[in-house]
Amino acid sequence: MKWKNSTVTIEDVAREAGVSLSTVSRVLNNKPDVSEATKTRIRQVMERIGYSGHRFASNLAGGLSRTIALFLPISESGIRQLILDFVLGASKSAESYDFLINLSTNAMTEIEIHNTIQNSQIDGAILMRTKISDARIDVLQNIGLPFVMIGRCKDTAGLWYVDLDFQRSIEIALEHFLELGHTHIGFITYGKGLWEEGYTYVRLTNGAFKEVCKKSGISGFMVSSEGNAQAIREATERILTEAPETTAILTVYGEFVPSIELALMKHGMRIPSDISIIAITEDKTAHQMSPPLTSVTFPSEKMGALAAKILIERILLKSAYDISPKQVLINPVLVNRKSTTRLLVK
């Protein structure tokens, strides 16, 4: 198949439809004051001659660039699986609005962010890996660029975000354990150490765990681990040796489980007969484990998609500055599968 090399412009559309440029532009931007008749006629022409717009020109002339930035700081640690889920979700969603995604992975000093925005011509941004106190937020607010966070910072007043209700996640997981009779519970959380609370969810999960344990008389043992196989095994080992009465383990990522299980097997322990496990993870992942994991839902791809969706819809509603911030806290649900069981009285 051979493609015409020349771009189809609104001028072509206008000529073909027998109207002026501005009229075409109006229907393009859904402005009022265009008769239904011409509107449909123009749309048909666009369809026929294959008009597909030029976002750069549009943006130059004062319109939208239909492009959002995805700020994704790289770091060695970080759960790759989860990150890709967010990215793919956001990308898919953006495409459905005919928006483009600009991936930005640099370290980003304030000035760099400013320049990026200035010369990237973006309409908004998604912040990934949001930290409790995140320098990017001030900058974005100063510039006045609409943005939504995946995750949360400390003071979210006036900010937009999509996040999982991590406190609730911990609560329902522990409630489930309690119902099954487990009172000695290990918790493998994320981080280089328990003091590493740069991420809000780490602080929230750790805090919630401690709190629920205290309130419910659970004997909890918490250990931090990075995302690699070796670290997870060591974390599990620590639970087994330092809190040998443990009968249930809660962990923040389904992907950790094979490594956890490995450490357990070394001690001759099976899931769930000897030890029960709950993971906070994507259903898909939980489902594909063996045994299938009892899990608290963490719909990461959907969350990425949602972040893009609310951002773009905000951008599209240009009368924007009195929009109240949309803060989406995903309500976690426990799905009972095969990795947990009632504690047998010995």
Place this chain on the structure above:
Amino acid sequence: MKWKNSTVTIEDVAREAGVSLSTVSRVLNNKPDVSEATKTRIRQVMERIGYSGHRFASNLAGGLSRTIALFLPISESGIRQLILDFVLGASKSAESYDFLINLSTNAMTEIEIHNTIQNSQIDGAILMRTKISDARIDVLQNIGLPFVMIGRCKDTAGLWYVDLDFQRSIEIALEHFLELGHTHIGFITYGKGLWEEGYTYVRLTNGAFKEVCKKSGISGFMVSSEGNAQAIREATERILTEAPETTAILTVYGEFVPSIELALMKHGMRIPSDISIIAITEDKTAHQMSPPLTSVTFPSEKMGALAAKILIERILLKSAYDISPKQVLINPVLVNRKSTTRLLVK
């Protein structure tokens, strides 16, 4: 800190430096015919008043958009870890050239690709998840957009790519096993079944495995698996039950190993005392396993970066059409760690 809201344009630079727009534009684009003196003066002014360019305007006027597309078709299967490595590598590299990355994850019919390119204003593209016969390639060639593949299609004449030399990877892995005395070798490869050879690397690895086995008198047992924990365990089970003499396993991804190990432990087998393992994987991953994996290097992040690098350098060299295609085949290296050992004669 407060930022000026107005954009700094080349006009500002020109006025400030006491020259015309065109002169500024010339130094911006490294054109000849500008005296060293004015060149440095202009550069200083740009630095001082914080000029950072407007890629959209530049592109409109006939310059580069300094943006490349990253075509990443989503599918349920596919090793997320690996994919993110490619993406991050490419992104990092692009940023070092002041290029932007546009993520494109839709399914992409020919027309969609064409439209995407037309209205995205990109200078080039990286193709991820390249298939043996990949519809995107024809389209891109027709349009005349420079692109480089990560992976390979069938007929690579005239095409640019970055790929691992998978045949060699298999060879050196099996050679290593042979040296250690292993002659009954299992191979866990990727795919829904052995007939699923849509990806070149699957065909290459599977083919190479068969060939080397035949030539070297290895008794090989090959089994395909998708990337999830459950599937990998089942694949391992099959090897253990259907080819119980197996003393060594070769697999294409380090991330598979915890699940493989789990299946082995169920049969009371340890790595490496009972069974040796080699994975084709990123050094980092191999290093973080327990025991650290003997691996064939698969520098995925570096490959993504390299793809972006050669693409962008090609774009920057505008006298481009007599450039001979750059085809990079990464030479795999075996790194001996702790997951392989000499076969003891019983």
Place this chain on the structure above:
DNA sequence: TTGTAGGCGTTATCAG
């Protein structure tokens, strides 16, 4: 309801 003119920030083509 529709058309006209000016401009967005940059590059390319000409003249000087």
Place this chain on the structure above:
DNA sequence: CTGATAACGCCTACAA
């Protein structure tokens, strides 16, 4: 070596 000037494709007043 340097400076005007006309595009690039689109949007937004303002005019009709």
